Amino acid sequence: MHHSHRLLACFALLLVSSATLFAQNPPYDKPPAVAPPYYRVRYEASDKPGELIYPVAYTVWIPQSAKTLRGVIVHQHGCGEGSCKSGQTGAFDLHWQALAAKYDCALLAASYEQPDKADCQMWCDPRNGSDAAFQKSLADLGQQSGHPELATVPWALWGHSGGGHWCGGMVLLHPDRIAAAWLRSGVPLFEAIEGRNIKPHTLPKAALEVPLMCNLGTKEGVTVTDGRFSGAWKSNKTFFEAMRSQGALLGVSIDPLTSHECGNQRYLAMPWFDACLAARLPEKAGDPLRSFPASQSYLAPLPTDDGKATAAVPAAKYSGDLATSIWLPSETVAADWLQYMNDTKIGDTTPPPAPTNVKLNGDQLTWDAAADLESGVAYFVIERDGKQIAQVPEQPKNPFGRALFQGLQYSDTPTVPLAEMRCTVEPAEGNDANPYKVRSVNTVGLTSK
Numbered sequence: 001m002h003h004s005h006r007l008l009a010c011f012a013l014l015l016v017s018s019a020t021l022f023a024q025n026p027p028y029d030k031p032p033a034v035a036p037p038y039y040r041v042r043y044e045a046s047d048k049p050g051e052l053i054y055p056v057a058y059t060v061w062i063p064q065s066a067k068t069l070r071g072v073i074v075h076q077h078g079c080g081e082g083s084c085k086s087g088q089t090g091a092f093d094l095h096w097q098a099l100a101a102k103y104d105c106a107l108l109a110a111s112y113e114q115p116d117k118a119d120c121q122m123w124c125d126p127r128n129g130s131d132a133a134f135q136k137s138l139a140d141l142g143q144q145s146g147h148p149e150l151a152t153v154p155w156a157l158w159g160h161s162g163g164g165h166w167c168g169g170m171v172l173l174h175p176d177r178i179a180a181a182w183l184r185s186g187v188p189l190f191e192a193i194e195g196r197n198i199k200p201h202t203l204p205k206a207a208l209e210v211p212l213m214c215n216l217g218t219k220e221g222v223t224v225t226d227g228r229f230s231g232a233w234k235s236n237k238t239f240f241e242a243m244r245s246q247g248a249l250l251g252v253s254i255d256p257l258t259s260h261e262c263g264n265q266r267y268l269a270m271p272w273f274d275a276c277l278a279a280r281l282p283e284k285a286g287d288p289l290r291s292f293p294a295s296q297s298y299l300a301p302l303p304t305d306d307g308k309a310t311a312a313v314p315a316a317k318y319s320g321d322l323a324t325s326i327w328l329p330s331e332t333v334a335a336d337w338l339q340y341m342n343d344t345k346i347g348d349t350t351p352p353p354a355p356t357n358v359k360l361n362g363d364q365l366t367w368d369a370a371a372d373l374e375s376g377v378a379y380f381v382i383e384r385d386g387k388q389i390a391q392v393p394e395q396p397k398n399p400f401g402r403a404l405f406q407g408l409q410y411s412d413t414p415t416v417p418l419a420e421m422r423c424t425v426e427p428a429e430g431n432d433a434n435p436y437k438v439r440s441v442n443t444v445g446l447t448s449k
Helices: 081-092 094-102 130-145 162-173 205-209 232-244 266-280 331-343
Strands: 038-043 056-061 071-076 105-112 155-160 178-184 212-217 250-255 298-301 325-328 356-361 364-368 379-384 387-392 422-424 436-441
Touching (some): 071 081, 071 162, 094 105, 130 162, 232 325, 325 331
Parallel strands (some): 155 178
Antiparallel strands (some): 250 325, 379 387
């Protein structure tokens, strides 16, 4: 049968947020709507001493394949009104969902409603009430989602800027609960800072067993030594020296392209978390976290102040000073780390999963898709009769790194409004079957079935 193949107007529609379920004040009054497998709770600010002084909302995604959760991956935004607001989309990130789904983990993101220019320490130091609010959210979301184990499973923490400070602080407070933590451009401090509301942390011995990665941009004091974020390298080295000198499982990775923005760090964070979760999560729910096997570890010298890296070697073959060596969890991650330190162009040889649930309703073609764990989703290809007729989105964008279907905000979360898997096409003729097929393309250009 002949079909007209005139030019089609095909584009990524946007999910406009519905009215929030909560009485919030701008700019936090329109988070993306939630329906299973997404759940949300929100708590008002408290005026009680030691409790959280800002309102906060927590959104969680539960993989439908998980009968019993094994853990929760936490994606924590940074300081400032814009970063806090960006946390509203963290649980909707397809790439982070792919990592969570592999390990039957929930994906949770907070959005602290910090007013402009307010004191970030009042939430990014977990001792100021955000620790208690976070743990309350796990219990409440566990009941809401039918997964009460959410309140007790281990945590894998990722944080940007003030979120890195928060994640590191949580490691020092609750090392027995944390499988691994990635600290992008922010670390907790062991010394007070005069004139600022920053309390020093102490270092418990158990924290030395938690795999950690300090990650920052080269323009944060490595090769660019002035500017707003130039102190990050110094604070990261101070944290590194205090931790690694006592044997902490701690690495350092420097993005050669960025400043404080997150850039392409997720392409190293994914294999790093993959290796850490595989080794650390208990096989049986309720059992303690497993110790990381020393035989898998790789070591490399701490990068010099120009950011130059030296290839890592198996820990048993490392001949340098252990106190100044960086720790990496596997041979694969060691190779990815070296590539990231060079140009961030971490490769991938496996195609992404094929889209599912492709439906045609009139002139609206919709589908579902999981992201490629290694490389995410850049765009989708629409085919009819074996020929490509459209691409969604037509021009994927990301000002901070590789172009992505969902885009990327400064704090590593999808742009708003959220992109939808939808395309306007020519309807099928009569009662003909759906003539369209959809393929995923990851960020290194590999195409799915």
